[in-house]
Amino acid sequence: MSVVPDVPQAGSAEPAPPPSVTSLRLPSTGWEVLPSRVATLCLLEAQKLRHDRTELVTRAIQPALWLLIFGQTFSRLRTIPTGRVSYLDFLAPGILAQSALFIAIFYGIQIIWERDAGVLTKLLVTPTPRAALVTGKAFAAGVRATCQVIVVLVISALLGATLTVNPLKLLATVGVVVLGAAFFSCLSMTIAGLVLKRDRLMGIGQAITMPLFFASNALYPIQLMPHWLQTVSRGNPLSYEVDALRGLLTGTPARLPLDIAVLTGATVTAIAAAAALLGRLAR
Numbered sequence: 001m002s003v004v005p006d007v008p009q010a011g012s013a014e015p016a017p018p019p020s021v022t023s024l025r026l027p028s029t030g031w032e033v034l035p036s037r038v039a040t041l042c043l044l045e046a047q048k049l050r051h052d053r054t055e056l057v058t059r060a061i062q063p064a065l066w067l068l069i070f071g072q073t074f075s076r077l078r079t080i081p082t083g084r085v086s087y088l089d090f091l092a093p094g095i096l097a098q099s100a101l102f103i104a105i106f107y108g109i110q111i112i113w114e115r116d117a118g119v120l121t122k123l124l125v126t127p128t129p130r131a132a133l134v135t136g137k138a139f140a141a142g143v144r145a146t147c148q149v150i151v152v153l154v155i156s157a158l159l160g161a162t163l164t165v166n167p168l169k170l171l172a173t174v175g176v177v178v179l180g181a182a183f184f185s186c187l188s189m190t191i192a193g194l195v196l197k198r199d200r201l202m203g204i205g206q207a208i209t210m211p212l213f214f215a216s217n218a219l220y221p222i223q224l225m226p227h228w229l230q231t232v233s234r235g236n237p238l239s240y241e242v243d244a245l246r247g248l249l250t251g252t253p254a255r256l257p258l259d260i261a262v263l264t265g266a267t268v269t270a271i272a273a274a275a276a277l278l279g280r281l282a283r
Contacts (some may be wrong), residue, residue, distance in 0.1 A: 034205040038136045042143045059144075060151045063099045067092065067155050070219075078101060078219050085250050092156040092163060093245035094218025097238055099152060100145035100177050101212065104184035105205045107141045108192030109236065111281065120282050138271060141185035142178030149177050163249045173248050179263045180241040186270030193277025218242050237266045 067088070074080060075087040084088040114120045123133055153170075156163055164170065192201050213219075215229060216238040222230050233239045240259040247254020 005013065017102035018087075037204070038139050040136070040148070042136075042140050044140065044188060059099070059103065060155070062102070063095045063148065063152050064155050066095045066098070067159055067161075069150070069173045071095075071159065079152050080224070082221070083252065085252060086161070088156070088159060089250050090246070090252075091219065092152060092161050093138075093249050094216070095241050096149060096152040096173075096177065096245055096249075097180060097216075097242045098213050098218055099148040099243075100181045101184055101238060103144050103148065104181040105143045105188050105209050106202070107137070107185035108188035108190075108201050108205075109198050111137070111189050111192050112198050115281055124279065124282055129275075130278045131271055134189060134271050134274045134278060135182075137189065138185050138267070138274075140176060142181040145177050145181035146174055149174055164251065169248045173245060176244045176248065176260070176263070178239060179260075179267060183237055183263060183267040186267065186274045189274040190270060190277055191279045192235060193274065196281060212238050216242055224227060237263060 031059065071088045073090045074091075078087070080087055080090075114123075124130065153163065166280035188201070188205065191204055195201055195204065215232045216236050217233060219239065222233050222239070225233060240262040242256050244256055244263070246252055247256055247259075
């Protein structure tokens with residue numbers, strides 16, 4: 001005689017226990033992985049510099065000429081009042097900011113190259129927000145600018161400038177340079193999203209670089225400028241970067257909280273603008 005297996009009744013079946021809240025793992029958003037994106041892009045920039053060390057040499061020529069010729073000449077003329085510091089000490093932070101500006105203002109060319117190579121399209125289909133991608137690119141530009149900090153400080157020391165050797169102030173100097181480079185690289189990416197072509201970006205970059213430099217306090221105090229140029233200089237983010245660097249490196253009076261606040265606000269605004277135009281650039 002066959003034995004019929006017991007079949008549990010439908011009503012007596014116990015429902016499976018629901019998964020615990022701790023076992024559920026929500027997918028990470030793009031902003032949660034922002035630090036890793038920034039670190040990855042910065043590492044890529046460092047690897048590019050390691051494989052192309054000639055760029056470090058060529059980038060050092062221009063600040064060396066400014067400090068050696070312009071700085072030494074005007075130090076002897078004593079025509080520009082710089083207070084209790086020498087003109088070479090006064091000039092070094094300005095040349096440092098200028099060197100970072102010249103690197104970052106053409107960073108948009110790299111974005112256009114990535115678009116032409118199809119890299120930008122692949123980046124945009126990832127879950128990472130566009131603003132996070134722009135932020136990573138911006139601070140990657142700061143890696144190149146950091147090399148200029150070392151170059152300018154070494155050249156300034158060889159020429160006899162008496163700048164600070166305080167490790168904390170030198171670390172803060174690097175932070176200010178990275179923040180300034182982030183802003184100007186985002187400005188370049190914003191222009192790239194508008195003009196869409198490398199040659200146009202090169203032309204605009206060359207057209208605005210020297211006005212930004214000469215309309216700042218990099219070469220002379222703001223008080224020596226005409227009134228209209230003083231107004232322009234106070235709206236120039238480069239002036240706030242130079243003021244912060246000068247206060248850190250030479251110990252002259254500076255408005256560090258205001259300088260950092262302006263640079264941070266300008267960088268956040270530029271990141272938002274570049275992110276809004278990133279999709280237009282990828283079309």
